[in-house]
Amino acid sequence: MIQSSFTERNLQLLFPLPAIVFVAMLMVFPVLYTSYLSFTNWNLTSGAEPTFVGLRSYARVLSEPRFLHALARTFAFTLFAVVIEGFLGVAAALILNRAFAGKSVAKLLLLLPLVATPIAVGIVFNLFFDPTIGLANFVLQAFGLPPGLWISSENSVIPSLILVDVWQWTPMITLIVLAGLAGLSEEPVEAARIDGASEWQILRLVTIPMVMPVILTALILRLIDALKTFDIIFAMTGGGPGYASETLNIMGFKYSFEYFRMGQSAVILVVLFVVVFGCSLGIMKLRASSEV
Amino acid sequence: MNRKIVSSALFYLAVAAIVLVVLFPFLWMLASSFKTQVDIISWPPKIFFSPTLQNYRKVFGEQDFLKYFLNSTIVGASAVGLSLVLGLPAAYSIARFRQRKLAVFILLARLMPGISFLMPWYIVFSRLDLMDSYTALILSHILIALPIVVWIMSTYFSTIPPEMEESAMVDGATRQYAFWAIILPLSGPGIITATTLSFIFSWNNFMFSQVLSMEKTKTLPIAVYNFLSYAEVDWGGVMAAAVAIMAPAIVLTMIFQKYVVKGLTMGAVKG
Numbered sequence: 001m002i003q004s005s006f007t008e009r010n011l012q013l014l015f016p017l018p019a020i021v022f023v024a025m026l027m028v029f030p031v032l033y034t035s036y037l038s039f040t041n042w043n044l045t046s047g048a049e050p051t052f053v054g055l056r057s058y059a060r061v062l063s064e065p066r067f068l069h070a071l072a073r074t075f076a077f078t079l080f081a082v083v084i085e086g087f088l089g090v091a092a093a094l095i096l097n098r099a100f101a102g103k104s105v106a107k108l109l110l111l112l113p114l115v116a117t118p119i120a121v122g123i124v125f126n127l128f129f130d131p132t133i134g135l136a137n138f139v140l141q142a143f144g145l146p147p148g149l150w151i152s153s154e155n156s157v158i159p160s161l162i163l164v165d166v167w168q169w170t171p172m173i174t175l176i177v178l179a180g181l182a183g184l185s186e187e188p189v190e191a192a193r194i195d196g197a198s199e200w201q202i203l204r205l206v207t208i209p210m211v212m213p214v215i216l217t218a219l220i221l222r223l224i225d226a227l228k229t230f231d232i233i234f235a236m237t238g239g240g241p242g243y244a245s246e247t248l249n250i251m252g253f254k255y256s257f258e259y260f261r262m263g264q265s266a267v268i269l270v271v272l273f274v275v276v277f278g279c280s281l282g283i284m285k286l287r288a289s290s291e292v
Numbered sequence: 293m294n295r296k297i298v299s300s301a302l303f304y305l306a307v308a309a310i311v312l313v314v315l316f317p318f319l320w321m322l323a324s325s326f327k328t329q330v331d332i333i334s335w336p337p338k339i340f341f342s343p344t345l346q347n348y349r350k351v352f353g354e355q356d357f358l359k360y361f362l363n364s365t366i367v368g369a370s371a372v373g374l375s376l377v378l379g380l381p382a383a384y385s386i387a388r389f390r391q392r393k394l395a396v397f398i399l400l401a402r403l404m405p406g407i408s409f410l411m412p413w414y415i416v417f418s419r420l421d422l423m424d425s426y427t428a429l430i431l432s433h434i435l436i437a438l439p440i441v442v443w444i445m446s447t448y449f450s451t452i453p454p455e456m457e458e459s460a461m462v463d464g465a466t467r468q469y470a471f472w473a474i475i476l477p478l479s480g481p482g483i484i485t486a487t488t489l490s491f492i493f494s495w496n497n498f499m500f501s502q503v504l505s506m507e508k509t510k511t512l513p514i515a516v517y518n519f520l521s522y523a524e525v526d527w528g529g530v531m532a533a534a535v536a537i538m539a540p541a542i543v544l545t546m547i548f549q550k551y552v553v554k555g556l557t558m559g560a561v562k563g
Contacts, residue, residue: 008466012389015381015468019398019438022378026435027401030412037412044415095306106307108549109314114556115541116318117496119513120534123520124321127527133333135320171314172556179557228405231498235517249407256411257503269408280403 031273038266045260053263061267066243067251071271074247077158078226081165086219088166089173094203096174097181107178110171118168122235125164126151129236151237154244161245164232169225173218180214181207220283227276248272318538325531332527347532351519355529357536360515366426367501367511368494371433372441372487378434379441379486384471386442387449395446402439406499409435414503424506432500437490444489444555448482449475485551492541492552512537 007014041057042050061067096106113121129136129150137147150160188210192202208215230249233239239246239254246254248268255265324332326343351357386395413432414423422428456478457470465473476483498513505511516533545552 005466007468011467012385012391015385016391016394019378019382019442020394022434022438023398023401026413026431027404027409030409030416031404033412033415034408092310095303095310098303100303100307102307104549106311107553108546109311111545111549111552111556112318112542113314115492115496115545115552117498117513117516117534117537117541119496119498119517120537121317123516123530123534124317126520127324127332127531128317128320133335133337133527135337138335138337167313167317175553176557179553224403230407231513234498235520249405252407252411253499256407256414262411262415265411269405269411272405273408276403276405280400 034266034269034273036266037262038270039263040266041263043261043263050263057263057267061264062271066246067268069243070246070248070251070268073158073245074227074249074272074275077162077165077229077247078223080159081162081169081226081229082219082223084162084166085170085173085222086215089170089218090177090208090215092170092174093177093181094207097178107175110175113168113171114175116168118231119235121164121168122232125167125232126236129160151245152241154241157237157241157245161229161233161236164236165226165229168232169222173215173222176218176221177211177215180211184210216286217283220279220286224276224279224283227272227279248275321531321534321538324527325535327528327531329526329528344528347528348536350526350529351532351536355515355519355533357512357515357533360510360512361536363505363509364495364511364513367429367433367509368491370426370430371437371494372491374430375434375437375441375490376483376487379438380445380476380483381471383442383445384449384475386446388454395442398442399439401435402443406435410500410503417504423504424508426509428504429501429509429511432504433494433497436493436497436500440490440493440555441486444486444558445479445482447558448479448485452478481551484548485555488544488548488551489555492544495541 037050038057039052039054040050041053042048096103128134129152131137131147131149131152134150136150140147149156151157184207188206189202192206197205228249229247230253233245233247233250234253237245239250243251249272252265252268252272255261255268259265323341325347326345327338327341328344328346331338331341382394382398385391410432413428417423417425417428452475457465457467457474460470460474461467496513497511498517501509501511501514502517505514516530516537519533520530
């Protein structure tokens with residue numbers, strides 16, 4: 001009896017405790033360890049223990065053109081992908097936001113890219129972009145355009161990868177915005193219609209502003225994931241040709257598990273962590289302010 | 293009247309375009325998986341061809357795909373099960389005692405780049421001789437499933453009125469008993485959402501398994517990826533493998549469509 005009342009008095013600590021301990025051990029401790037390693041020049045293949053070198057690994061990595069390019073590329077990939085997904089996703093949601101035969105089927109189909117295994121999606125698009133047998137060039141030819149090199153050329157590899165990301169994740173924006181639109185009250189739209197507003201005016205001045213908080217949250221959720229894009233790039237190019245599609249995530253992976261330069265890899269991971277953490281703080285601030 | 297017909301025709305045209313773009317890669321993957329190598333590399337691409345099962349025979353015969361399939365299932369099911377054990381009480385506590393900071397803390401596991409945990413795991417698991425073990429793989433996949441469970445279930449629990457367990461507590465039941473006997477039985481839909489979604493995320497995970505598993509515990513995404521790298525020209529086999537890995541997630545999604553939509557859009561739409 002005494003024991004059970006102890007449990008009950010401390011329920012708000014005891015119930016979440018196992019999850020807290022787990023996350024602390026598998027997330028917090030590893031992140032701290034990574035931060036520590038970033039101050040060493042540890043190379044796993046050398047067999048030596050990590051030695052503290054202060055900021056030397058930072059100086060080395062942060063001055064490397066390969067790193068700076070990967071950093072810029074990560075932002076560029078994310079920015080273009082998310083902006084395109086935002087426009088297409090919202091447009092598709094506005095189109096689908098009415099009752100029509102087959103709406104539930106259309107919504108089911110929109111779900112499929114979101115649950116498709118990214119590594120397999122990358123592989124399918126590998127064949128799609130193949131310069132000699134791929135369908136992408138067939139489509140270009142059908143429109144009388146010259147064939148492209150797609151992921152085989154340094155110039156077109158990032159746009160091609162963005163295309164894949166857009167295909168896979170635009171439906172997420174669409175579904176979130178559709179859910180947001182479904183929750184809006186009809187009254188403002190009706191009122192605007194009675195006042196003689198055109199459909200375009202209603203869309204621009206009433207519907208979109210009302211659903212804007214949902215659109216923004218969807219975009220930021222997407223942004224955080226896009227910064228971490230790994231699977232499709234790894235499957236399709238492995239960061240190549242050369243380093244032309246190497247993002248921070250891919251570069252960190254190579255430094256860790258191909259070159260085993262753990263000290264330098266830790267620097268890359270810390271930067272990626274800070275970038276993603278900064279954006280996550282942004283999202284939470286936004287959510288907090290939209291709740292007031 | 294005429295305008296109405298034109299606008300509704302335009303509307304269905306737009307819907308058809310959206311659906312076609314979404315579906316096209318799936319249809320093309322499916323078609324290619326039934327093509328012979330000759331049909332795949334023929335130019336222009338063939339729309340009509342005589343289908344063959346040889347790619348699937350190769351994938352499930354010569355390749356040990358059933359084993360990888362089983363590995364993915366073991367890892368996914370264990371990770372989701374353990375995440376429910378860890379996550380349900382935590383989610384309940386977050387919902388009832390409004391522990392926002394705790395929610396954010398667990399959610400960080402979903403937001404942070406997985407590779408910043410993976411590198412240290414690799415070092416620690418190597419030293420503990422846990423590479424290529426189910427233990428390491430399941431632990432890593434719990435970190436995928438747990439935030440999803442906590443996120444979905446804390447939202448779900450907060451939609452259940454507190455009077456439900458309070459009336460039982462007035463009658464002398466403890467809160468933990470009320471949680472077990474009253475709240476959990478009411479939480480079926482939420483648990484289905486959390487289970488389906490976190491299983492799919494575990495099923496699709498590539499990075500953790502690529503580093504932590506080797507031949508014994510290799511999961512499907514790794515097997516499919518490896519198939520690509522040493523069978524560069526065998527596109528039919530690769531496409532059959534891609535179909536095989538996507539099929540379970542897609543079937544789950546079709547069965548639990550309503551729950552999956554809810555789980556995926558919950559983050560952005562309140563209420």
